[in-house]
Structures are given as C-alpha cells and as structure tokens.
Amino acid sequence: xxxxxxxxxxxxxxxxxxxxxxxxxxxxxxxxxxxxxxxxxxxxxxxxxxxxxxxxxxxxxxxxxxxxxxxxxxxxxxxxxxxxxxxxxxxxxxxxxxxxxxxxxxxxxxxxxx
Amino acid sequence: xxxxxxxxxxxxxxxxxxxxxxxxxxxxxxxxxxxxxxxxxxxxxxxxxxxxxxxxxxxxxxxxxxxxxxxxxxxxxxxxxxxxxxxxxxxxxxxxxxxxxxxxxxxxxxxx
Numbered sequence: 001x002x003x004x005x006x007x008x009x010x011x012x013x014x015x016x017x018x019x020x021x022x023x024x025x026x027x028x029x030x031x032x033x034x035x036x037x038x039x040x041x042x043x044x045x046x047x048x049x050x051x052x053x054x055x056x057x058x059x060x061x062x063x064x065x066x067x068x069x070x071x072x073x074x075x076x077x078x079x080x081x082x083x084x085x086x087x088x089x090x091x092x093x094x095x096x097x098x099x100x101x102x103x104x105x106x107x108x109x110x111x112x113x114x
Numbered sequence: 115x116x117x118x119x120x121x122x123x124x125x126x127x128x129x130x131x132x133x134x135x136x137x138x139x140x141x142x143x144x145x146x147x148x149x150x151x152x153x154x155x156x157x158x159x160x161x162x163x164x165x166x167x168x169x170x171x172x173x174x175x176x177x178x179x180x181x182x183x184x185x186x187x188x189x190x191x192x193x194x195x196x197x198x199x200x201x202x203x204x205x206x207x208x209x210x211x212x213x214x215x216x217x218x219x220x221x222x223x224x225x226x
Contacts, residue, residue, distance in 0.1 A: 004157075031212065042219060043158060043203060048212035056212040091157050098210045101146045105157035 002026040004106035006092050012112045013082050021077045021109045023092030032075045033093040033103060034067065036060065043091065049075065050098070079111075087113045116141060118206050120217025127224050133191040135220045137204035140185065144206040148214070149178065149189045152201045161202075162189070194224045 005024045013019045025032050034046040047057040049067050066078045075094075079086055089110050093103040119138045127133045137147075145166055150158035164171045164178040164187065171178045177190040191198055204217040 006157075033212070035214075043205075043214075043216040045213035045215070050212075058213070098212060101207060102148065102160050102163065103214060104160065105150075107155070107157045 002104075004092055004094055004104055006090075006106035006109050008109060009107070010110045010112070012114060015084055015113050016081050019079050019082055019111065021079075021090050021092075021111070023075045023077075023106060024073050025075055025092065025094030026104055027073070029094035029096050029104075031055075031095045031098060031103075032067075032069070033095075034077045035091045035093060035105075037089040037091065037108075039088070046077075046090075055098075082111075082113045084113050087111055116215055118204055118215050118217040120204050120220060122220060123218070124221040125223070127191075127194045127222065129194065129196060129224055129226045131194050131224075133194045133198065133222055133224070134188055135202050135204070135222070136186065136188045137206075137217050138184075138186045139206050141206070141208075141215075142185070143208045143211075144215075145209045146207045147178070147180065147187050148205050148207075149176075150203045150205060150216075152203065152219075158203060191222075194222075196224045196226045199223050 007022045032049045037043045047061045048055045064080045089108040091105050091108045093105045095103045148163035149161045151161045152158045162173050162176045166182045175192045180187045202220045205214040
C-alpha cells in the first residue's frame with residue numbers, strides 16, 4: 001500500500017539554526033499538508049499546499065516557516081530560526097484532492113531543539 | 115467554533131469489551147469526520163470516516179455513530195483486543211477544506 005515517507009525520523013538542532021524536514025507524499029496525491037504534535041497534545045494543522053502554492057495556513061505557521069515542493073516527489077518544511085517551542089513531532093500528510101478527503105500521514109519527524 | 119471536543123481522555127477496557135469514545139463539534143460547516151489510530155512512534159492512521167448524510171458506518175469491529183442534530187459522533191470498538199491499545203483521535207473537516215481539526219485524543223488500554 002502506498003505510504004507517506006518522512007526523513008529524518010529524529011532531528012536534533014541548536015536553537016536559532018535552520019532545519020528542513022522532508023516528506024515524500026503518495027505519488028498520485030495532489031494536496032500536501034504539515035501538522036505538528038507537541039508531546040502529549042493534539043495534532044495541529046500548520047499548512048496545506050496545492051499546485052505549488054500554500055492554500056491555507058494556521059496562526060502557528062508564521063514567517064519562520066516555509067514549504068516547498070522542490071521536485072516532483074519531495075515536499076519540505078523549513079523552519080528558518082528554530083526556537084525551543086518548535087520541539088515537536090512534525091507530520092506530513094497527503095490527499096488525492098480537497099474533495100476526496102482521506103489524508104494519509106507519515107510517521108513523523110521528531111524535532112528536538114536544544 | 116473550530117474545536118472538536120473529545121472524551122474521555124483515557125479509557126481502560128477489558129478484552130472482549132466495547133470501547134466507546136465520544137466527540138462533539140460546533141461548526142455546522144464540518145461535513146467529514148474521520149477517526150485516526152496512533153501507535154507510539156507512528157503517525158496517525160486513518161481508521162474509519164463518516165459524512166453527515168448517514169447516522170452509522172461500520173467497518174469490521176469499528177463503528178461510527180453520528181448524531182447531526184446533537185453535533186456529536188462516537189467511535190465504538192466491539193470485542194476490544196489488546197492490539198487495539200493506542201491513542202484514538204477524532205477529527206473534522208469542511209467539504210472543500212484543507213485542514214483537519216483534531217480532538218485531544220483518547221488513550222485506550224485494553225487489558226487481557
């Protein structure tokens with residue numbers, strides 16, 4: 001069964017450094033998403049991406065965050081200058097379309113900011 | 115209004131019993147309600163989903179009951195097994211919306 005893959009599984013970064021989280025969505029999916037889960041809390045929406053542009057973003061997704069689809073398979077989340085509170089699990093998801101709902105999630109990248 | 119409220123926070127059920135998790139929402143524009151199962155160290159995995167034009171959907175041991183007038187929906191796990199021990203999240207989305215709004219999660223433990 002096709003799946004969303006994320007790398008790395010764990011990223012440790014010094015505060016203030018830039019970090020890039022990578023995702024390979026399911027190949028025929030057109031919508032891509034990033035979510036965040038702080039330890040012990042709910043999964044929170046960050047951003048959705050379609051047709052090479054952001055279609056929706058949350059209040060969390062401020063100017064420190066950016067997303068990109070650099071080629072036909074990868075989808076990345078960049079945090080420009082990391083803060084301690086950015087420590088969380090980051091999940092990538094993809095769906096066939098906005099109308100065809102099921103969003104399929106990867107296993108996440110655990111981001112630890114020191 | 116964008117919130118989805120989930121209860122209970124945790125649940126312990128004996129093997130073979132029924133696990134019931136409840137969610138409530140306010141936004142009447144929500145029209146897609148999935149349940150996700152999450153094991154430690156893994157991402158949320160879609161379990162079952164429902165749209166408000168039906169009151170119940172069943173897939174194997176998992177059933178979603180939906181009450182549109184009360185704006186509530188619930189997950190029932192019949193014949194609960196130790197392998198069902200996981201965190202369960204309800205969520206909601208609008209028809210052409212991009213974001214899933216998640217509940218706070220329920221940690222289910224099935225005792226053998």
